[in-house]
Amino acid sequence: MQFSNEEWFTKAKAVTPGGVDSPVRAFKGVGGTPRFMQSASGATLTDVEGKKYIDYCMSWGPLMFGHRDAEIEAAIIDALAKGWTYGTASPYSVLLAELIVKEIPCVEKIRFVNSGTEAVMSALRVARGATKRTKIVKFDGCYHGHVDSLLIRAGSGLAEMASPDSAGVTPAQAGDTIVAPLDDEQALETIFKTHGNEIAALIIEPLPANNGLLPQRPEFLKFLREVTTRYGALLIFDEVMSGFRIGFGGMAEETGITPDLITYGKIIGGGFPVGAYGGRKELMDLVAPQGPVYQAGTLSGNPVAMTAGITMLKKLLNEKPFANLQKATESLGKTVEKIAAKYAPYPITVQSHGSKFWMICGETKGTVRHINQIPPEHKERFAGIFHGLLKRGFYLAPSGFEVGFMATVHTSEINAAFATAFEDVLKEQQ
């Protein structure tokens, strides 16, 4: 494509901040030049220099069946041929909503927006509207999109920055947010004792996966339901990444916990920009035009995006790939650990849940459940492994704090090739 990755990066930096549309893509966490991808198919990304990579980032999660899945592609093209935005009521979003409401018991009504960020922002507004309270409890290391009031100790791109908080967030916005540590019932008990009657909602990624993968104890998640109910606050599950990925019904289904509100994104749009928030009927009926909580969107319910989402979700219901993906992910994790035990001068463990995995480079004691347990050397060591793999044609998310995603296109042959490349990288580093 005429220019090299390096040249595209120079061009991009001249006209956009950092040369990217979203921070982590700039490779700041691993160093080097980001690869500018020009096309993709199945498990493979192709950059502007024609080099191919096996992709374990999968556009940060949405692509359960890989790039350009034939069924989804055909549905998109069909929808596109009829028109690509109507700005009216239309059946496409109704069909997607019906499908979700039928399959997910805690979602009685749902509203579509254009990103996970918007979904979270809107859910918080509903929670505040419903409870007439102002404060929100979030967790250290949980990311909920770039909502002002939640850009505090949020992980994702912020995990790589000097300050865990974003500039440009006013003290007033930050002041309504209470940050709690993960995996700590006592801390929450204290927070609710002090602020209980001011807290509108507690929001959590029930499977935190934006600051490494930090699985929470089921009892801890159950405690969140109990303490919020006790104090009349709402429980919001941010399932933008876990919903439809670790299982169709995400963590709500897996844990049997019923949140009051739930947010979706990533997978729900089949690779198009879609987010959604939903929950109990009486809460969702607070949303305009039914109720007083305003929320709107010029391109919301886009017919092409809705079609991609419907096709993705139907395919997930039909093919139920979740158990096989989990098996493949666990098996790859074990293989990586075994190879590391042979060659790496330090321990490497892989934490996985469903089709998400995270490699930890350094000494750990038991399951890593909160950010303080991440070894300080992890970031630099991961960068070395990342570049070794990239050179050999394997693309992981370019940050030690982001997770990997397995899709159905990652065949056992592909995963075996990954293991061989990984072994090669460690041998080279010796």
Ligand SMILES: *Cc1c(COP(=O)(O)O)cnc(C)c1O
């Ligand atoms: C990705 C993500 C978001 C933000 O979604 P965008 O579509 O990037 O705005 C919110 N919450 C969680 C848990 C996410 O993983």
